[in-house]
Amino acid sequence: MSGECIRVVGPRLRVGIVGAYLAARWLEPGRILELSPEPEEEHGEFLTRPNVHRFHGEIGLPIEKVMERCGGAPAFCTPAECADGATNLPFSAIGLANRGVDFHQYWLRADQICDQPELMEFSLSLALDRAASPAPASRIAQLPVEFGVRLDRALYGGALIAFAEECGARTIGDEGGCLTIDCSDAGGAPQWTGDAISVGQIPQLPGMEWHILSSMVQRLVGLTAPLAASNPERDEWNRLAAAQSERMGDMLELLSIDDPLATERLALRRKVEVFGACGRIPSEDYEVFTQSEWLAALWFRGLRPRRYHRMADNMVEAELIDWMEQLRTQIGQITKEITGQVQAA
Amino acid sequence: MDDLVDDLAGGAVKRVVIAGGGTAGWMTAAALAKIVSPSGVAITLVESEAIGTVGVGEATIPPIMKFNTQLGIDEHTFVKETQATYKLGIEFVDWGGLNQAYFHPFGRYGFDLEGIDFHQYWSRLKSQGETHGLDEYSINIRAAYAGKFLRPEPDHGAVIGQLGYAYHFDASLYAAFLRRLAESLGVTRIEGRIERVEQDGESGLISALDLDSDRRIEGDLFIDCTGFRGLLIDGTFASKHIDWSHWLPCNRAVAVACEKIADPVPYTRSTAREAGWQWRIPLQHRTGNGHVYCDEYLTAEQAEETLLANLDGAPVSSPNHLRFRTGHREQFWAGNCIAIGLASGFLEPLESTSIHLIQMGIAKLIALFPQSRDAAVERAEYNRLMRDDFTHVRDFLILHYKATKRDDAPFWDYVREMEIPESLAQKMALMQSRGRFFKYDAELFDVTSWLAVAEGQGWGPQGYNPVAGGLSDQNVCQSLANMRSTYAKAAAAMPTHQAYIERFCKAAPTSFSMEKS
Numbered sequence: 001m002s003g004e005c006i007r008v009v010g011p012r013l014r015v016g017i018v019g020a021y022l023a024a025r026w027l028e029p030g031r032i033l034e035l036s037p038e039p040e041e042e043h044g045e046f047l048t049r050p051n052v053h054r055f056h057g058e059i060g061l062p063i064e065k066v067m068e069r070c071g072g073a074p075a076f077c078t079p080a081e082c083a084d085g086a087t088n089l090p091f092s093a094i095g096l097a098n099r100g101v102d103f104h105q106y107w108l109r110a111d112q113i114c115d116q117p118e119l120m121e122f123s124l125s126l127a128l129d130r131a132a133s134p135a136p137a138s139r140i141a142q143l144p145v146e147f148g149v150r151l152d153r154a155l156y157g158g159a160l161i162a163f164a165e166e167c168g169a170r171t172i173g174d175e176g177g178c179l180t181i182d183c184s185d186a187g188g189a190p191q192w193t194g195d196a197i198s199v200g201q202i203p204q205l206p207g208m209e210w211h212i213l214s215s216m217v218q219r220l221v222g223l224t225a226p227l228a229a230s231n232p233e234r235d236e237w238n239r240l241a242a243a244q245s246e247r248m249g250d251m252l253e254l255l256s257i258d259d260p261l262a263t264e265r266l267a268l269r270r271k272v273e274v275f276g277a278c279g280r281i282p283s284e285d286y287e288v289f290t291q292s293e294w295l296a297a298l299w300f301r302g303l304r305p306r307r308y309h310r311m312a313d314n315m316v317e318a319e320l321i322d323w324m325e326q327l328r329t330q331i332g333q334i335t336k337e338i339t340g341q342v343q344a345a
Numbered sequence: 346m347d348d349l350v351d352d353l354a355g356g357a358v359k360r361v362v363i364a365g366g367g368t369a370g371w372m373t374a375a376a377l378a379k380i381v382s383p384s385g386v387a388i389t390l391v392e393s394e395a396i397g398t399v400g401v402g403e404a405t406i407p408p409i410m411k412f413n414t415q416l417g418i419d420e421h422t423f424v425k426e427t428q429a430t431y432k433l434g435i436e437f438v439d440w441g442g443l444n445q446a447y448f449h450p451f452g453r454y455g456f457d458l459e460g461i462d463f464h465q466y467w468s469r470l471k472s473q474g475e476t477h478g479l480d481e482y483s484i485n486i487r488a489a490y491a492g493k494f495l496r497p498e499p500d501h502g503a504v505i506g507q508l509g510y511a512y513h514f515d516a517s518l519y520a521a522f523l524r525r526l527a528e529s530l531g532v533t534r535i536e537g538r539i540e541r542v543e544q545d546g547e548s549g550l551i552s553a554l555d556l557d558s559d560r561r562i563e564g565d566l567f568i569d570c571t572g573f574r575g576l577l578i579d580g581t582f583a584s585k586h587i588d589w590s591h592w593l594p595c596n597r598a599v600a601v602a603c604e605k606i607a608d609p610v611p612y613t614r615s616t617a618r619e620a621g622w623q624w625r626i627p628l629q630h631r632t633g634n635g636h637v638y639c640d641e642y643l644t645a646e647q648a649e650e651t652l653l654a655n656l657d658g659a660p661v662s663s664p665n666h667l668r669f670r671t672g673h674r675e676q677f678w679a680g681n682c683i684a685i686g687l688a689s690g691f692l693e694p695l696e697s698t699s700i701h702l703i704q705m706g707i708a709k710l711i712a713l714f715p716q717s718r719d720a721a722v723e724r725a726e727y728n729r730l731m732r733d734d735f736t737h738v739r740d741f742l743i744l745h746y747k748a749t750k751r752d753d754a755p756f757w758d759y760v761r762e763m764e765i766p767e768s769l770a771q772k773m774a775l776m777q778s779r780g781r782f783f784k785y786d787a788e789l790f791d792v793t794s795w796l797a798v799a800e801g802q803g804w805g806p807q808g809y810n811p812v813a814g815g816l817s818d819q820n821v822c823q824s825l826a827n828m829r830s831t832y833a834k835a836a837a838a839m840p841t842h843q844a845y846i847e848r849f850c851k852a853a854p855t856s857f858s859m860e861k862s
Contacts, residue, residue, distance in 0.1 A: 028814060222781065285786045310381055
């Protein structure tokens with residue numbers, strides 16, 4: 001394998017994501033980056049997760065600029081189809097943790113004292129998503145929420161490929177001896193063997209396509225440039241990719257399985273059991289989804305903790321109920337303000 | 346509703362009984378009293394003054410600050426009352442090879458450039474013949490070797506802001522300090538010797554501790570802080586010991602305190618010896634010393650002789666000999682008993698992790714605090730998390746032995762050639778190849794720590810990640826020169842460690858005759 005040549009093949013948008021990163025972070029004189037994208041990319045919505053800001057920061061192509069060109073909009077959650085219907089998994093925390101105790105522990109206690117609005121009503125992310133306000137990213141960035149970006153597939157793919165070309169990538173040619181990154185759905189797990197990297201099967205859940213491709217290429221550059229990679233780097237790449245697939249697999253199973261308690265996936269079963277016992281959500285190494293996404297998914301599947309954590313007793317009843325009301329009011333005010341600003345503009 | 350069900354079934358956890366005082370016992374008591382007691386849980390601690398404490402773990406690592414902060418402890422008061430000094434890291438002498446030394450700092454190296462790790466640029470310059478060592482890019486190391494200290498405050502800027510620190514303290518004074526705090530928070534202390542552990546005939550759970558003078562202490566949840574004996578976890582539940590002595594063969598230690606002969610330095614020193622290593626921990630009133638060794642290669646007499654021959658000052662206590670087994674309980678939490686501290690397992694204090702592992706046990710117990718006595722799910726999760734903590738620390742400790750080039754003694758030949766866990770082999774290979782490091786979520790030591798030890802012992806990166814090739818040589822050279830200069834100036838401007846202590850947290854003089862070794 002040549003240490004100095006990479007070829008990226010597959011669907012246009014995917015080649016764009018991988019190619020743009022390699023062009024900005026890996027390509028330098030004496031190296032060749034060859035992009036072989038499929039000619040067309042269909043228009044349609046493409047969801048990036050909150051790490052899109054870091055990704056674009058690293059390549060020096062501000063996401064705000066891309067949003068202007070491609071008509072992007074902030075995205076606050078992962079839309080998911082479940083066995084029980086459709087739901088949204090918020091990127092940011094639901095409610096506010098207090099004195100080291102997760103908000104949902106307080107909510108459970110408050111709900112025992114008097115009926116509370118649904119837990120998800122305390123999510124600013126979901127409120128902003130419902131408001132569907134096209135507020136500019138610069139304004140959203142001032143809010144205490146993580147957000148990704150929804151973009152048009154064809155426009156975003158085109159912008160990234162153009163950027164890669166500006167950085168020196170070639171879109172023609174057939175350089176021999178390259179490391180080939182195949183971004184097509186190949187089935188199975190992501191794998192690096194010899195001179196070929198396959199991104200494997202990409203789950204249908206929105207945001208996963210972005211996450212797999214962006215993290216795959218970031219990991220590749222972080223681990224193995226130049227490409228005279230020795231076994232430790234390749235093994236590590238495969239290990240990390242496999243761990244990521246497992247974490248995605250856990251979420252997909254939670255969303256799709258009839259009875260989450262019957263899962264045979266060990267890490268998922270642990271999440272289900274520990275959450276049911278005490279409301280805590282165990283974290284595994286290399287999680288893909290945030291704690292709030294897991295909480296929303298578990299909640300939507302009808303799982304509830306049998307008790308709240310004792311530390312949620314650290315607030316007197318009246319103070320707790322008042323705090324819950326204040327939080328809801330603040331969420332309403334923020335959402336209204338954002339929507340109002342846009343309408344006024 | 347579940348509370349009611351638990352109450353009716355007599356299974357609700359309302360009474361926690363801690364068996365054993367010492368550092369682990371009182372840390373646990375204080376934390377539970379502060380955080381869990383307000384929800385109606387009574388905390389009782391049983392200890393006997395007739396049973397001594399081991400008292401290891403006088404040196405700590407930065408996360409202890411979080412523990413103290415959560416308890417509302419004022420740092421300067423704590424430093425005064427425990428004869429503490431500040432700790433900026435650990436100096437390792439003769440580990441990579443004889444007459445070699447390096448420093449493991451608690452603060453990071455350098456500043457990243459263009460989003461690329463600093464050490465990749467440093468490796469790039471090194472590959473071009475640049476000779477400035479990592480030490481010159483660490484405010485911790487600069488300050489430590491200059492005998493300086495300053496507590497970083499928000500307005501101190503980015504350089505001083507990198508200063509990470511912990512403490513050296515007298516563990517018995519820390520336990521006493523926490524005892525006062527815990528008792529003020531409502532913990533009941535009972536002086537007595539545990540003679541029998543009562544178990545429920547049906548469930549097998551512990552129901553009470555029988556003490557001398559026919560006293561009986563009932564409880565719902567029991568914390569075993571009885572040290573190596575593991576009176577409850579081993580005696581009652583026979584939780585199997587997972588043995589790691591084939592990777593960490595040291596199994597004995599001898600400890601002694603000596604007179605302080607100069608102002609205390611703000612770092613621990615670990616010096617490799619013929620069949621183990623020796624620690625030196627400077628406190629305000631004296632210096633703690635110990636020799637950890639493997640008795641297959643060294644007798645107790647030889648170990649003591651080596652220790653006494655290498656003290657800074659005259660000994661002020663009799664040498665105290667200890668035996669230990671490296672490893673941990675298979676079940677840290679069994680039935681309604683949770684082992685914390687030495688009862689849960691032991692890893693030699695090479696990286697000052699003993700108190701940290703206590704802290705981790707307490708934090709996880711609080712996060713998973715059970716509603717009822719038989720909490721199978723919480724128990725399983727606690728055991729998994731603690732196993733992970735021990736395993737991650739274990740790998741980092743083994744690195745110090747495996748990465749040696751010493752061939753002057755059979756002990757070092759063994760550790761240099763031994764098989765190591767796959768998880769460690771993978772990390773070492775990646776670090777050595779191009780300085781890459783991937784941290785597990787729950788892993789304690791980060792890239793700074795791994796890089797310090799690997800580079801310090803001659804296993805540092807052989808190459809660098811060419812993403813660090815983007816800036817020109819001139820730019821990188823200038824940036825790194827600026828960093829060196831900035832660190833040197835910042836360290837020079839800091840007060841001395843002693844001056845800082847004198848000004849803010851000087852302890853009262855103490856009599857050596859009052860101390861435990």
